[in-house]
Amino acid sequence: MIVSVASGKGGTGKTTVAVNLALALALEGTTSVDFLDCDVEEPNAHLFLHPVLETSEPVTLPVPVVDESKCSGCGICADVCAFHAILSFGNRAITFPELCHGCGGCVRFCPEGAISEAPREIGVVETGWVSCVGAPAVAARAAEAAGSVGIARSSGLLVSAGSTAAAQAIRFVQGRVDIGAALAPPVAKAVRGKVGPANGVVIIDSPPGTSCPVVASVEGSDYCILVTEPTPFGLNDLTLAVDMVRELAVPFGVVINRAGLGDARVTAYCRQENIPVLLEIPFDRRFATSYARGGQLVRDFPELEESMRGLWRQIRTVAGPLPEEAEMAR
Amino acid sequence: MKELLVISGKGGTGKTSIVGSFAVLADNKVLADCDVDAADLHLLLSPTVRKTNEFRASRQAVLDPARCIGPEECVGPAECVDAGQCSAWAVCAEVCRFEAIGPAGRAGSAARAGLPHIVPRIDPISCEGCGVCARACPHGAISMEEVLSGHWFVSDTAYGPMVHARLGVAQENSGKLVTQVRREARSIAESQSLDYIITDGPPGIGCPVISSMSGVDFALIVTEPTVAGAHDMQRAVELARHFGVKTTVCINKYDLDEAGSEQLEEYCSSQGIQVAGKVPFDEEVVSALVRGVPVVARGSSHHAEGKAAQAIRRLWSSIESELAD
Numbered sequence: 287m288i289v290s291v292a293s294g295k296g297g298t299g300k301t302t303v304a305v306n307l308a309l310a311l312a313l314e315g316t317t318s319v320d321f322l323d324c325d326v327e328e329p330n331a332h333l334f335l336h337p338v339l340e341t342s343e344p345v346t347l348p349v350p351v352v353d354e355s356k357c358s359g360c361g362i363c364a365d366v367c368a369f370h371a372i373l374s375f376g377n378r379a380i381t382f383p384e385l386c387h388g389c390g391g392c393v394r395f396c397p398e399g400a401i402s403e404a405p406r407e408i409g410v411v412e413t414g415w416v417s418c419v420g421a422p423a424v425a426a427r428a429a430e431a432a433g434s435v436g437i438a439r440s441s442g443l444l445v446s447a448g449s450t451a452a453a454q455a456i457r458f459v460q461g462r463v464d465i466g467a468a469l470a471p472p473v474a475k476a477v478r479g480k481v482g483p484a485n486g487v488v489i490i491d492s493p494p495g496t497s498c499p500v501v502a503s504v505e506g507s508d509y510c511i512l513v514t515e516p517t518p519f520g521l522n523d524l525t526l527a528v529d530m531v532r533e534l535a536v537p538f539g540v541v542i543n544r545a546g547l548g549d550a551r552v553t554a555y556c557r558q559e560n561i562p563v564l565l566e567i568p569f570d571r572r573f574a575t576s577y578a579r580g581g582q583l584v585r586d587f588p589e590l591e592e593s594m595r596g597l598w599r600q601i602r603t604v605a606g607p608l609p610e611e612a613e614m615a616r
Numbered sequence: 617m618k619e620l621l622v623i624s625g626k627g628g629t630g631k632t633s634i635v636g637s638f639a640v641l642a643d644n645k646v647l648a649d650c651d652v653d654a655a656d657l658h659l660l661l662s663p664t665v666r667k668t669n670e671f672r673a674s675r676q677a678v679l680d681p682a683r684c685i686g687p688e689e690c691v692g693p694a695e696c697v698d699a700g701q702c703s704a705w706a707v708c709a710e711v712c713r714f715e716a717i718g719p720a721g722r723a724g725s726a727a728r729a730g731l732p733h734i735v736p737r738i739d740p741i742s743c744e745g746c747g748v749c750a751r752a753c754p755h756g757a758i759s760m761e762e763v764l765s766g767h768w769f770v771s772d773t774a775y776g777p778m779v780h781a782r783l784g785v786a787q788e789n790s791g792k793l794v795t796q797v798r799r800e801a802r803s804i805a806e807s808q809s810l811d812y813i814i815t816d817g818p819p820g821i822g823c824p825v826i827s828s829m830s831g832v833d834f835a836l837i838v839t840e841p842t843v844a845g846a847h848d849m850q851r852a853v854e855l856a857r858h859f860g861v862k863t864t865v866c867i868n869k870y871d872l873d874e875a876g877s878e879q880l881e882e883y884c885s886s887q888g889i890q891v892a893g894k895v896p897f898d899e900e901v902v903s904a905l906v907r908g909v910p911v912v913a914r915g916s917s918h919h920a921e922g923k924a925a926q927a928i929r930r931l932w933s934s935i936e937s938e939l940a941d
Contacts, residue, residue: 294654295627295628295654295656296624296626296627296628296654296819296820297626297627297628297629297819298627298628301844327819327820327821327822327825327851328625328626328819328820328821328844328847328848328851330626330843330844330847330848333843333844333847334843366747366748366751368675368745368746368747369746387744387746388713389713389714389744389746389748390711390713390748391746391747391748391751394711394748394752395751463821463822465821465851465854465855465858466826466855466858466859468791468822468823468826469822469823470820470822470823493820494627494653494654494819494820495653495654495790495818495819495820496653496654496783496785496786497653497783497786497787497788497790498786498787498788498790499822500786501741501786505741515628517902517905517906518656518659518905518906518908519632519656519659519905522654522656522659523654523656526653526654526785529785530785530786533741533785533786534741534786547899547902548902548905548906549906571872574872575872575873577842578840578841578842578843578872578873578876579842579843579873579876580842580843
């Protein structure tokens with residue numbers, strides 16, 4: 287089951303909810319948990335989860351390379367390109383790779399076969415593990431060393447050797463767009479592509495806003511949690527985010543963070559629109575300080591672990607059983 | 617005329633609250649809200665919209681089912697098939713690199729009433745507007761049509777003119793809309809001989825931020841003393857450096873973690889960046905926001921002006937003298 291965590295407005299607590307929900311589920315140990323940080327412009331979840339990263343792959347986009355000896359200067363490529371990434375100039379074609387979206391139109395329609403493609407790096411995708419018992423990642427390593435990795439990779443559950451209790455590790459994936467590269471959506475899609483059909487739970491931390499990088503993160507999820515704050519900014523941006531998830535036809539509910547700090551208009555809006563308020567996290571300076579220092583709230587404040595489990599139960603009533611449970615039931 | 621851009625990297629650090637206060641404090645300026653994806657500045661400045669404009673920058677593939685022969689029959693011209701450019705399942709789907717045309721992705725195919733065959737469905741959200749399918753379709757069944765991606769507004773506020781926008785939900789081209797907002801703000805500043813353009817930037821470091829940043833005189837990065845705030849500020853600093861924009865930093869809610877705030881200051885000083893101001897956490901900022909006024913506005917509070925408002929006044933003085941240089 288894929289659960290994305292989004293918000294119109296930035297800084298409302300998306301990452302806090304995503305990270306702590308993932309941790310609460312992993313600590314409970316009944317399902318496998320994958321965490322995808324799709325906020326590729328500003329990936330932050332790693333600051334709280336401290337994953338041990340194992341792989342790093344470049345994300346590339348195919349951009350045109352012109353063979354000048356074949357170019358006749360006909361200008362069809364420039365005419366084809368909707369993004370002004372290739373211009374015809376005399377009997378030459380000049381490319382602007384930073385504007386290219388990688389559609390391949392120029393290559394396909396060049397009558398001289400003068401254009402080929404070369405990869406341009408726009409970011410990276412990194413994968414690793416987060417351990418949820420003991421020191422970060424130690425248990426994951428230990429389990430792997432003990433040879434249970436076969437089980438881990440096949441069932442998605444990392445079971446520590448010699449123990450019946452599930453020593454859950456979270457599989458972690460994050461993307462990072464290169465500074466100055468304006469193409470977040472392909473990097474977010476590359477992160478999404480790292481997880482196939484999930485048996486357990488996949489939590490996706492999305493970027494703020496409602497435009498293309500957010501759509502790339504949220505679309506195809508089974509449920510979307512919209513995190514907001516009870517202020518006019520939070521409300522305004524929540525309404526935009528609601529329009530987006532409705533457009534994508536993803537079931538959703540709202541988490542109100544820093545409850546008690548602003549006013550009651552967010553709650554009134556949710557009631558009027560028939561949107562479930564799944565959880566309210568009160569404003570508490572202790573939470574703010576723990577967050578500021580990169581703390582894991584569910585570990586620092588047990589009441590929040592219970593809140594996250596309650597949040598999960600509510601999502602489950604809407605989104606139904608996990609694929610692995612459905613299979614077991616059969 | 618000088619253009620000041622306020623950004624943060626991380627969202628929610630207080631950009632818009634600070635820009636709203638600058639609107640009160642600065643003389644002779646135009647305001648531009650370039651967070652076109654989730655614009656909020658209007659909630660503090662209550663603009664009266666004078667002019668609404670449509671924003672049409674992107675095009676979308678639209679299929680004419682009457683001309684489409686359906687994916688079962690559709691193969692490309694023989695030379696394309698021979699060259700391995702087309703195979704089965706409709707030429708348009710074959711050439712689309714954005715999974716906007718079935719069978720992969722969200723699109724799939726759909727039966728159309730009154731047609732003997734199914735036709736591919738084009739998913740408007742996934743469509744990038746490249747037009748490759750329209751050119752490749754052997755039957756001329758796909759055309760590229762302009763889409764209304766949003767609106768932009770020219771408004772009056774109690775503090776001067778303002779240009780703002782609203783990008784349609786799940787739309788692309790936020791960068792182009794940002795450029796449009798900035799162009800209009802600049803033309804207002806020129807025609808009215810204003811001293812400043814004050815721009816509320818988007819979060820992140822991607823396409824709309826890059827569009828906001830090109831050619832500005834000065835960038836103020838608003839950060840907060842959290843691990844995420846620090847991480848994202850560094851990426852924003854690198855971006856500003858990449859574009860050669862002079863940068864200064866404001867640490868908002870600095871007293872939520874004073875040790876963290878000191879680390880931010882150390883980082884800035886190691887990068888040769890001035891910290892133009894530190895603003896304390898103050899619930900009055902939230903209560904002013906709830907009332908829909910900037911925290912430094914006259915009558916924003918029944919009490920004497922709070923500590924955050926005072927700090928924002930000092931921040932503006934410091935930036936104003938920087939801009940005067």
